[in-house]
Amino acid sequence: MSQSSKTYTPTIGIECHVQLSTKTKLFAAVGNDARDARPNTLISHICLGMPGALPVLNAKAVELGARAAFALNTTPAAFSKFDRKHYFYPDLPKGYQITQFEQPIVLGGYVEIESEGVKKKIGITRAHLEEDAGKSTHPAGKDYSLVDLNRAGTPLLEIVSEPDIKSAADAKAYARELYLIVKYAGISDADLYHGNMRFDVNVSVSSDPNVLGTRTESKNLNSFKSVEKAAEYEIKRQIELLEKGEVIIQETRGWDDAKQRTFSQRGKEQAHDYRYMPEPDVPPIILSEEFINEIKSSLPVMPDEWRNRLLSLGLSRSQIDTLLEAEIDNEAVDYLPIIESNLDNPDVAKFIANYFVNIEIPMRHDGSVSDKLDNQARSTIYIAIDRLIQDNKLSSTNAKALLTQLLKDGLSPTDIEEYAAEQGYIQESDSNEIEKIVEAVIAEFPDAANDVKNGEMKAIGFLTGQVMKKSLGKANPGMAQELIRKKLA
Numbered sequence: 001m002s003q004s005s006k007t008y009t010p011t012i013g014i015e016c017h018v019q020l021s022t023k024t025k026l027f028a029a030v031g032n033d034a035r036d037a038r039p040n041t042l043i044s045h046i047c048l049g050m051p052g053a054l055p056v057l058n059a060k061a062v063e064l065g066a067r068a069a070f071a072l073n074t075t076p077a078a079f080s081k082f083d084r085k086h087y088f089y090p091d092l093p094k095g096y097q098i099t100q101f102e103q104p105i106v107l108g109g110y111v112e113i114e115s116e117g118v119k120k121k122i123g124i125t126r127a128h129l130e131e132d133a134g135k136s137t138h139p140a141g142k143d144y145s146l147v148d149l150n151r152a153g154t155p156l157l158e159i160v161s162e163p164d165i166k167s168a169a170d171a172k173a174y175a176r177e178l179y180l181i182v183k184y185a186g187i188s189d190a191d192l193y194h195g196n197m198r199f200d201v202n203v204s205v206s207s208d209p210n211v212l213g214t215r216t217e218s219k220n221l222n223s224f225k226s227v228e229k230a231a232e233y234e235i236k237r238q239i240e241l242l243e244k245g246e247v248i249i250q251e252t253r254g255w256d257d258a259k260q261r262t263f264s265q266r267g268k269e270q271a272h273d274y275r276y277m278p279e280p281d282v283p284p285i286i287l288s289e290e291f292i293n294e295i296k297s298s299l300p301v302m303p304d305e306w307r308n309r310l311l312s313l314g315l316s317r318s319q320i321d322t323l324l325e326a327e328i329d330n331e332a333v334d335y336l337p338i339i340e341s342n343l344d345n346p347d348v349a350k351f352i353a354n355y356f357v358n359i360e361i362p363m364r365h366d367g368s369v370s371d372k373l374d375n376q377a378r379s380t381i382y383i384a385i386d387r388l389i390q391d392n393k394l395s396s397t398n399a400k401a402l403l404t405q406l407l408k409d410g411l412s413p414t415d416i417e418e419y420a421a422e423q424g425y426i427q428e429s430d431s432n433e434i435e436k437i438v439e440a441v442i443a444e445f446p447d448a449a450n451d452v453k454n455g456e457m458k459a460i461g462f463l464t465g466q467v468m469k470k471s472l473g474k475a476n477p478g479m480a481q482e483l484i485r486k487k488l489a
């Protein structure tokens, strides 16, 4: 490949379809959770687009759409409305999708990401409510296709970003942050495996920073990794074409996860004319100021606010992100509220956060934490263990061992110090006791003792080790070393 001296700037914009966590569909009182349902069992005359069927707007979907506005750092539109977007496909029985084209429920806003240590604001163009289509499957080797309409009419929020994303890594960071946002705001279950979030990634490159290149759209990506890989692949592919003097074709592309590449699906010449028109059967959404204020005050603590609170403890960004993701991985476990309830004592809060990140969360990933401990019991255990460390009664090694045992067995002893003592975790900090052991060790290893006297400090480590061994690991090592120094000074 020829190398030119040109540098290319990538420009990326992302559209994300988020499935709203309502019980029923956007315009029909039909169940919404198609995950384990047999094909075509969650349908009604409305989902099938029967003549004369009238859609009835789901109030919960409107509430979640309004909530999304605040989650995206803006305010919901007081007035928004629906339009018909026409296209013909077997999984769209009406021949049109009901969507918000002209006046969406969310206009503007932003998502803040951090990538490679730099904070960046990615603008949000808009977010609109719309219904999902059904699902077509094309069995291999057969001369027919199958249509399942369970998903037809499922409420979606399509979140459209500004083309503010400048690299594949930032695209991934944006997708991940959007996931945290919709999950924390309670807008979506955000089950990526079941397609609750689907990303369309628009990529162009240009050697002139003032002129945008021709863009391609890679559709229906359902993981952060594939967002990153597809953006990376498109950037590279487009630069290579331009370097060869070829042109980029504006087109829709798919992502082949097995081959880790994008492929052409349809070109611009086949692009649809959607013949948008106002939806006559669904009245516009008019939100009162009172309703908007209510939604605003019901928004829970969002990821960014959690980060600010946790940063004050001196935790690293990656530790905080581990906590933020763990919190939503298991809804029964309240990592963040437990840390927060101790914020008036930052040392304790930081201790708990560190132990969550280093011990409990990895144990949960292995499935080795008992379900028997509730949040209250766990909170008590962490606070008690920290106290025992502060009082020099537990070494950090033994603290980890004790905690691991309690989490694994699901035990919450009423007196944790007593339990730790019974189990042999409490370290000896009685200087008389340790002194006796130190004296015995010095007598047993006179050569090492002489080395210490002659200033060979390595021997102190050896003798301390012997004291620990003799005390069966219970001696406070700091205290033992101090006593050895004193004796041999």
Ligand code: MN
Pocket (backbone or CB within 6 Å): 017, 130, 158
């Ligand atoms: Mn859409």
